[in-house]
Amino acid sequence: MKEKVYLYDTTLRDGTQGEGVSLSVEDKVKIAVKLDQFGIDFIEGGWPGSNPKDMAFFERMREIPLKHAVVTAFGSTCRPNVAAEEDDNLRALLESGVKAAAIFGKSWDLHVTDALKTTLDENLRMVADSVAFLKSRGLTVLFLAEHFFDGYKHNPVYALRVLEAAEEAGADWIVLCDTNGGSLPHEIFDTVRTVKASVQTPLGIHPHNDGELAVANALAAVQAGAQQVQGTINGIGERCGNVNLVSVIPNLQLKLGYDCVAPEQLKQLTKLSRFVAEIANMAMPNNQPFVGNSAFAHKGGIHVSAVLKDPKTYEHIDPELIGNKRRVLVSELAGQSNLLAKAEELEIDVALDRQEAREIVKRIKEREFQGYQYEGAEASLTLMLLEAAGKLRQLFTLDSFKILMEKTADQSISSEAMVKLHVNGQVVHTAAEGNGPVNALDNALRKALETHFPCLAEMYLTDYKVRVLDESGATAAKVRVLIESARDGEKWSTVGVSTNVIEASWEALADSIRYLLWKEGCEEAERPEQTEARVGIVNH
Ligand SMILES: CC(=O)SCCNC(=O)CCNC(=O)[C@H](O)C(C)(C)COP(=O)(O)OP(=O)(O)OC[C@H]1O[C@@H](n2cnc3c(N)ncnc32)[C@H](O)[C@@H]1OP(=O)(O)O
Ligand SMILES: CC(=O)C(=O)O
Secondary structure, three states: OOOEOEEEEOOOOOHHHOOOOOOOHHHHHHHHHHHHHHOOOEEEEEOOOOOHHHHHHHHHHOOOOOOOOEEEEEEEOOOOOOOHHHOHHHHHHHHOOOOEEEEEEEOOHHHHHHHHOOOHHHHHHHHHHHHHHHHHOOOEEEEEEEOHHHHHHHOHHHHHHHHHHHHHOOOOEEEEEEOOOOOOHHHHHHHHHHHHHHOOOOEEEEEEOOOOOHHHHHHHHHHOOOOEEEEEHHHOOOOOOEOEHHHHHHHHHHHOOOEOOOHHHHOOHHHHHHHHHHHOOOOOOOOOOOOOOOOOEEOOHHHHHHHHHOHHHOOOOOHHHHOOOOEEOOOOOOOHHHHHHHHHHOOOOOOOOHHHHHHHHHHHHHHHHHOOOOOOOHHHHHHHHHHHOOOOOOOEEEEEEEEEEEEOOOOOEEEEEEEEEEEOOEEEEEEEEEOOHHHHHHHHHHHHHHOOOHHHHHOEEEEEEEEEOOHHHHHHOOEEEEEEEEEOOEEEEEEEEEOOHHHHHHHHHHHHHHHHHHHOOOOOOOOOOOOOOOOOOOOO
8 A cells, every 4th residue: 555645525615616506504414424434534614704504514513523534614814914813714713613724825926916906925924824823723724725736837936935934834734726627637747746845744636627637637646746635525616626536536546556545435435425416416427437327337248248257358446346336238239148147137037048138139129229228227128038038927908098188278287097907807997187198097007906916006106208219200209208116215217119108108107017016026916818918009
């Protein structure tokens, strides 16, 4: 193992500067506890001089003992022409009761003259006095040199003088910020290396992602001698975000051999990333490196065949090291390897040989050509596999359905569905209303089946998506319906395709019920006298 790189998380401060991100005090507390468990060294909770919520967070955190992390409060240097001990912002840092404070100061002369509207010497005074004041009150002080890399490009002598002022005043850390996020990795490397030669204080890096290079910039800084990386979980933050610690950490630890967190903690990375996304109410991109749902999802038949022989062939790391998992997708790009691996992953005991698997893959490809999509509808795929292996009983079959829709002059709309099914050899005829035709159909179908299969009462629809497959066909185009259903916290997805959206919905609905019945092992039902090859394709 190489030396330790300290992790400084600013999700709760810089992360909340991201558009659309707003965390309550309790949200922040929950995230802080998880960050601590994960092994983050510094948790920046907010800016106490900015708003009462951030102050309340620090109050709350006094009641919550953390195992490892140091809770840090953020603020600026004192204002121009104001003594540090008189400055409201610095006083608020002390009032927050933290043991460590991160204060940012200007290191780009342009910002001193044009934003602060003060002199270069007064800015040096502000930096030195602010650091010295907080140190005199016993705090660990991190000095964040805002815009350091841009400042260093325009006026290197002044940018270095700012760092020296912070160092002489006793700063424990000097953190170089790529505030505008536009630096390139070689610039970061060269500048950090030069600074390292003239500053004794340990250095940190705080990169933003405006050029989509923040991760590369963080790694370059560490390789040039920085010992702390400041970033956020999932890279949330203002404009294009901060550096994504979720990518930085495994790169540093698994690729470059630095010591960030214990291996067991690293295994919690995927959970941590998803937890923060959930609390921040942000959709995680499937292709998020390391922790995304697709980060280790293999689709091409050639890839799957090789990965099954040796995962290293198409995986840069073992997904388990960071708590993610390998997935195999089945689609028109699959080979028999995908299908056999998928059957194993779904724990379906179908005992297919390679030739049988190839036949099913052929059928999948034909159906994908018609518009079905199985990688997003694994429950329909499971049914197809079971059916092909002769392991699926038809517990119900459709005789017919009819749907009525009424819109009245007062703009009220209602739908009614009538469904005739064969269930266990009996003909069941039901009708139900709904707020739309699909909802009415769903209600009628369940009404028909619930007495025979009570487990259906707890199943509900969680998502319904329609996609037009042939735009040139306008209202006569084919549509694909993807339905997500859930029961007891378990979710599954099914697909239907037709030129008629109700028919496509029926296929997906019927599959979702058939899947649940198979999962529940509803084998006690009598085999119906009349069976069709596929539910939902006869008599309507
Ligand atoms: C790079 C970063 O991420 S820095 C953090 C940015 N985050 C935020 O700004 C979020 C929290 N901010 C806030 O709540 C508010 O902006 C506050 C409370 C800090 C200040 O509010 P206000 O007093 O109304 O000032 P306002 O926001 O309009 O302007 C910022 C002031 O800080 C001054 N300032 C900027 N940087 C510094 C600094 N390093 N040291 C001292 N003062 C500074 C500006 O010159 C400006 O002063 P002026 O009002 O005399 O022109
Ligand atoms: C201080 C800070 O957040 C920045 O310069 O980006």
